[in-house]
Amino acid sequence: MRRHLLLTLALLLLPGCTIYTSAVPLAEAAAAPFDELLLGEWAGPDGDEPADGLPLRVYRFNEHEYLVEWHELTSALSSDPPKRTDHRARMFITKIDSVRVPEHPGSPR
DSSP, rough: OOHHHHHHHHHHGGGGGGOOOOSHHHHHHHGGOGGGGGEEEEEOTTTTTOSSTTTTEEEEOOOSEEEEEEEEOOOTTSSSEEEEEEEEEEEEEEEEEEEEEEEEEOOOO
16 A cells, blocks of 8 residues: 555656656566556545646556656746646556656657
């Protein structure tokens, strides 16, 4: 349960930062474990959409990877209505000892 919470928090924090993509991944996606419990829609603690990027939606991309969707709200001026930008990323989980690390190998094609 604790590992799922840490992974979920890591996935929820992705919209607030630049997603790191490496030319040399920590592991291969083909060897990644898949956890059905991560699938679905994830919202804030109140079940609302309190923050940019929420809700986060996680789908099965293939037998080892997830497709993660979220949105970003931006406005040039505080008086402008926010503009919504939707994002999608393919991700997989790399297990290092007992820690599961989300990796982003690139965009879905």
